[in-house]
Every structure is written in structure tokens, then in C-alpha cells.
Amino acid sequence: MSSSIKQMMQDIGKRARSASRAMAHASSEQKNQALLHIAKLVREQSAQIQKVNQGDVERAKAGSQDAAFIDRLTMTPKTIETMALGLEQIVSLEDPIGKITALKKQASGIELGQMRVPLGVIGIIYESRPNVTIDAAALCLKSGNAVILRGGSEAIDSNTVLAQIIQGGLAATGLPTDAVQVVATTDRSAVGEMITMTEYIDVIVPRGGKSLIARLMAEARVPMIKHLDGICHTYIDADADIEMAIKVCDNAKTQRYAPCNAMETLLVNKEVASKVLPALCKIYQDKGVELRVDALTRKTLEDAAFKGLVDAKEEDWHAEYLAPILSIKTVSDMDEAMNHIERYGSKHTDAIITNNKANADRFLREVDSASVMVNASTRFADGFEYGLGAEIGISNDKLHARGPVGLDGLTSLKYIVMGHGEIRT
């Protein structure tokens, strides 16, 4: 890495660390005023944002990026208004910082509690989606953290203008402008520095595709809140309500294909396969979902005159399609289903459809995923649906935050002790 990039990142880190101390003590009112001011500036400068963004978009088109990429990069009056509304929504969330659990007297006489405090400095690494600049910054500010934002290089001008707006809002309310900094270089070595400067960054939240996350995981020294993939399963138990199973499994796969909480593999108990698969797979095929099936499932479906089935290969059970493709396996019992999930799943979200309480309880207890569900669509694994009010990301890891991560995931609990002159004997 060039020494100038290293120096630049170290400087950004130092300024962020310094700003984080002031942010940790900012009042809820001050933080909310800043967020509202940023929302106001976003609306006022909508035309300017679009103009700068248009430059990024044209360069991306010239660089022959695909339509989905251009779509995510492009800021319209509607996406800009959505950003402003998002800021206002974060204002309405309860401020977690400074909350103290009930103090509990210990044998020695000291009173012990825990206080919720910010993590310090958050690093966000994301692709060319300028709306993340506002969303992520807002969550970090509300939770009393400083943040260093490194978006995709194709969005650099858009991100820079958004950072100026955020810093305008901070300055107007007396908060340090260094609390939100955008890394203003397209040099990739800046990312390498960011994920290793443990002195200045407390946690990295990478937002992007599997290849980005995998690359960061290989090199990072700073802890990350992340998930690599979402290979989500639904298991239809022998005691399932068939109508419910069809409705829920349709939704889990087809309501949207791209999110990480969409179902990728359907597991069906052999006792109900012939009752549920024909009706459900008719829906899938009508919606254009390709079905990749094991031999038993193929037999059930061919007995019901299905065509166009694809034989599932070993790699299908490992696949996160994020597309209208579904793998289906017929299993002998719940143990086979849980073993399959253990072997091929990604510890993201897995569901069972059953009216059997003992099976539901075992599945909830034994499936080792961030979200485990009974009789519900895997698509519910989401910060908003879980009532967190917002989501900075989803974690498949077991340490710290797990599952959808809201404001609390950007905080820590420290112990506080109120004594009266107690000494240890």
C-alpha cells in the first residue's frame, strides 16, 4: 500500500476516534437535531445531489456496468425523499445510550449495574449504493458512534456530496464534523488499511455481496458484524398444516428473490410430500421458479405429471441462488432435515412448518441459526419486522449481535459499580 494512503487512513482514524468521545456524550436531543437538520439539507439540496450523482451514473454506464448496478447507483427525487424519511424514522427511535439496568446489591455492599454505551468508531464498507451513506451514518450517529464510510468507487462523488450534507448537519448542531467521514479515494488499499487499523476502528460492518465479504474476512483484523450468505431452509413436517405450508413456502421463496432471508432449499417430510408438493410446485412453476430436486421429490412430482424438473447436484444444497431457483429434498424425518440444515445451511434463518409442539420445540432448540422460526416465512428475518426500527446489517456469527442488527448492535454494555467505600477482604 502506498504510504500516503496509509497516512490518510490513519489521520481519518485519529479524527474519528477523537470525535467518538464527543459523540458518546452527546444528548439524545442534540443527536436528533442533527439528524433532522441533515434530513432538511437532503431535501433542500436534492437537485444538487442528483446533478452530482448523474456524473457518477454516466461514468458507470461508460464503464459498462449492468442495469441492476446502475439502478442501485442512481438517485432520484424518490430515493432522496426516502433517505430523508429514513433519517426522520431514526429520530423517532429510542436512544439506547446511557440506559442503566437496575442496580443490584452484591454481598460486599457494592451496587452493580450495566450501562449501554457506544462501541466507538464504526467502519462501513459498502458497494455503490449512495443511500447507504445516509442510512448507515444516521444509525451510527443515533447510537453515539463516529463512523468512517467507504462506499464503492463508482459512487464517490455522490458519497462526497452526501458527506458534506451530513457534516453540515453536525456542524449546525454543535457536533464534531469528524463524526462522519467518507474515505474520498478510489484507491482500494484504503480498504486494506481500514480493516486492519484496530487502534482506530472498533467494528467493521461490510454491506455487499458474498465476494466482498469473503475478501474482507480473509484480511480483516478489526472485528466484523457480517454474514457471508443466507442459505435459508424451510422444513415441512409430517404434522404440517398443508394449506399453511403452501402459503408460507410460496412467500418465503417468491415474495422477493434477492434478499438474504429468501428460502433457497425446501425440505419436505416424505409422509406429506404427495399432499403438499404438487400444489406448491405448481405455484412455483407458474411464477417461473426453476425446481432442482432429489430423486424422491422427482418421483412425487412426476407422479403428478410435472415436467421441466432439474436434478439437484451436491452444489445445489450449498447454493444461495438469490434468484427464481429452488432446491427441494424429500426427507424421512425431522432429524434428516436438521442434519441437512447443519451440513449445508449458513446459520442465517431456518423454519419449520408443523402443528406438532414437541417437534417445534426441538427444531427451535436444536437448529443453530441466528433466526429459527415455526410456521412463518423466512422473509421475516429483518430488523424492521423484528421491531428493531432499523437494521445496520445481519450477523450469522454467534459473538456479539446475532441475526438482524439494530441500534443495540452498535453499542456495548459496561459494568458500573456504585460503592460506599467498600473494600475487598
Added chain:
Amino acid sequence: MSSSIKQMMQDIGKRARSASRAMAHASSEQKNQALLHIAKLVREQSAQIQKVNQGDVERAKAGSQDAAFIDRLTMTPKTIETMALGLEQIVSLEDPIGKITALKKQASGIELGQMRVPLGVIGIIYESRPNVTIDAAALCLKSGNAVILRGGSEAIDSNTVLAQIIQGGLAATGLPTDAVQVVATTDRSAVGEMITMTEYIDVIVPRGGKSLIARLMAEARVPMIKHLDGICHTYIDADADIEMAIKVCDNAKTQRYAPCNAMETLLVNKEVASKVLPALCKIYQDKGVELRVDALTRKTLEDAAFKGLVDAKEEDWHAEYLAPILSIKTVSDMDEAMNHIERYGSKHTDAIITNNKANADRFLREVDSASVMVNASTRFADGFEYGLGAEIGISNDKLHARGPVGLDGLTSLKYIVMGHGEIRT
């Protein structure tokens, strides 16, 4: 690293991962029966343990280890009985696994809760203290985890016999013996493999001195629950109760010198320096504590006819002495004290002595340490004193567990969703 060590560690990892699934579903009763059985075997085989340990001790003496090292390595009837009592104490702790928070209905109709589950596989890396083999294994078992233990090479025979005892207790109660495995090689490359095999180990808890931890930190890919050092401060505020300050600061420094929660630096407000320092430093000097002081403190003490003071150097403010040495600085106000703690502290434990509520509140909120105390000895930062019942270690990090870590720190919360056929719209 030799490929055979790598293969051995991978095999241990695979067996641990497999055992962890059974441990996660073991009942509290089964886990407690195993712990009681281990306690029984420890007592029954006390003579055999001592005999094997004697071999380790003799080799260590021949290797010219110092007396403190030999002391930690040696197992006596008393230390063996303490291990058995420790096992029984862990039996009496509440089992955290399977506990579910109150389910809360969300807007969609789904009911959301969180269930406490084991982390999976814990790795413990420690020095030549065989009692840790029993203590750490017991905490991991009680919290439903499998554990891989790698103790100091000088204790290898002692650890191996203890592992056999533990596995005897597991087998007698129908739990997988692979739930507790001791790495039976003195090859150091086993540690290098252990701290990087993220597929098989969920968290490493290193127990030992700063040099061990620093070495592991540089190489580890598996997350660690750890602290590097404990540079603990006490700040005597202008509004302190002088008698209380003397009593608490004496205890914080001299009750024991070696623990990480002992005070290393005393900060005194200049307004009370002449009231508190002479009486307090008399106690220190009577107990043989060397005082390393800044110029203002020197003046205050020399005005009171003190001799034998040492000038504190920059490195003294960074020092964790773990010895009868104390650095003392006189400060102008609480802000200077907090800035000193921010700059030189290790985010372990810091205390203020004051009767001023506003100052106490600010100190509690603004000092970014795992434990922040008012009017109490820093020596209280301890799992037993905090009512955790036991302590696997202390963390200065902000993610996951922070401060003294008990059973809960070896667990994770997963989301559970109880639905009734809800779908996302």
C-alpha cells in the same frame, strides 16, 4: 507447521464440533450429574493425580523454572480438593441454556423472542496451571459447549490425567467424551493451528500473561475473549471523603499486587492532594510500595517530609506493575484525570472517589472502561464479586462480553419466531 500436527488438530476440532451438538441439547440434570461425577473422581484419584503431577514438577525444576512457576504447577491435596469444590459450585449455578425471553407480538402477528444457546466449541489456551483444566472445562460443560484445552507444556502429564478423569465423568453420564479434549502435544505449532481453525472453534479464551496474549492476538483468526492488561486507575476527586479515599486506595493497591484489577496509577485532585497523600503514602511506604510520582505529587509529599520517592517517567503511566509499585499524578481537575485514563488506561477498571453526584455521573458515563466504579476498590472487578458465580476470564473488548465473563459469556442469543402461518407482504 508439521502436517501431522495440523491433521491432529483438525481431527480434534471435528470431534469437538460433533460433540458440541450433543452438548447443546444435554439437560441441566445430565450436565450437573457429569460435573458431580468428575468431582467424585477427582477426590478418588487424588493420589494418582499428585503422583503424575510430581513428574511434571520434577521436570520443571530440572528445567530451572522459578518458585512461583513451580507453585502454580504443583497440585497438593488442598488444591485438588479446591478443584472438586469448584466443580460442585458450578453445579449450583443456574443453567443459562434454553432460557427464552418473553415472546413479543410484532405488527405482522409473529411472536418474537430470544433463546440462550451455547457458542459451540471453546478453545482455552493457558499456562502451566493444571487447576485451569478442571475449572475451564467445568464452565464450558455447564454452558453446553465442547472445549479444547491447551495448557502449558510443563503440565502436560497433569493435564492428561485430569482430561481422563473428566472424560470418565462424561462417559458415566452418557455425554460425549469428545466434549472435553486436551491437546496432548508440547509442539507449539498446535497453538498456531488452534487459533486459526475458525471452522471448528467459535471462540478462544486465552488465560495467561500479557506476552502470551499479545502473541496470540497477532496471529488469531478465531475471535478471542481476552484482555491484554489491566492498567487500573483511581481518581480522588476534590469532593472526596478523605478517610474513604485512603481506605479504598490502600485496598485497591495493596490487598493483592498480582491481579489485573489492582490499581496501578493513582490520580489526585490538587485541591485535596495535601489532605490525602501524606496519610495514604505513609501506608504505602509502610507496606513497602515504591512510589513513582510526578513533580506536583513530589512537592506535596516532600513538604510532608517523605523520602525515597522515584520520579515517574512516561513509561510509568503505561505500566501494569503487578507488583508493590504505584505511580501517582496530581491533576488540576476531573477532566485532566479522565484524559489521562483515556490516554494511558487499558479499558479494564477505573474508579472515582467523590461525594459529588454530578462528577460521579460524568465519570461513570464518560470513562470508557469495562468496569467504572464510584467509591469502591478496583479489586471488585471480578466474576465472583459481580455475582456471576464463576469467571472464565475478563474482557477489555467492547464486542460480546465485556468485563468479568461468566457462563453467559460462553453463550449466544438466537432469535426465535413463533408464527401462525404469517407471510410477508
